[in-house]
Amino acid sequence: MKTNFILETDRLYLVRPSYEYLKELHNIHSDPRTNIYNPAGPHLHINETMEMLDTWMAHWLQHRFGYSLMIEKQSGQMIGMCGLTYKNLQDNTYLNLAYRLSPDYTKRGYTKEACNAMMNYVKNDIKIENQILARTKYNNIASIMTAQSLGFKVNEQFNDFEEAGDVYLFE
Template sequence: MIETERLYLRELQQSDIGSLSKILQDDQTMYAYEGAFDDKEVQDWLDKQLANYRRDGFGLWAVILKETEEMIGQCGLTWQNFDSKPVLEIGYLFQRAFWHKGYAIEAARACKKYAFEEVKAEEVFSIIRDTNTASQKVAARNSMTFRGEVMKYYREVEMLHYVYAVQK
């Protein structure tokens, strides 16, 4: 679907459940969600992405490392709420073994281009937990600037998130 120098981004499939579990069931990776997911939550996450593809034509995609054909993360577009309206968000989540190698920014830039050129978005956002400085740096490197704050609730925990955005 989307190709970069080192990566392919494509729709998730049921057969990706094992690779998806490596991400979503890692406590350190999932600290922004208050901990790792159980098997049902992983399946629910996958089902949500499949529903997003059917409804919107996009969602969080599997990020495949060309060199090994391994799924190393997810990156894509989803609808989120900010300032009482839906906004198009670039989200990303990678296996810990692939952090700090430039894959997140490579995939996020490709998603930004897709959002502007294919979806015809005028503006895209990234909404990131206040403690997730690595993801905040990815947003900044993706030409996004700080636009505000929003409270989100995961697992009955209130969490501050920073909102970044860039216009076409």
């Protein structure tokens, strides 16, 4: 790992998104197992991942925070992503918490570890005070449980707000 170090946790390095990890990021976003609840489905071409990565990098340049890549310390492997970006919803600006993890690394607490670090970074170092939300699908139990383990609670008034099946959890 040689670029864009942001944070370090017990088991992870969180780094700014870069083309260095484009192939690994594409592998995660093109894997049907990581897109079961994604209406857009998996990325079919690496160009889709590159366009997504470009928006992530632009957010970092503009706001000094955004989505980060999770690098497992022990292996040096890029295992997923997590982070926060601005989201407008009903005339309010929130921070949208997103996370996606390689299926080979699930159920080990990596997502919670990374999300806690990123939320603390944005609140304490960057000094952003917007409320944080997580959007998922009603049947994405793993994602709901992850958000709840971070202290988020479902706000039913937002159910189905953007798409049928949406559930919004707020910190």
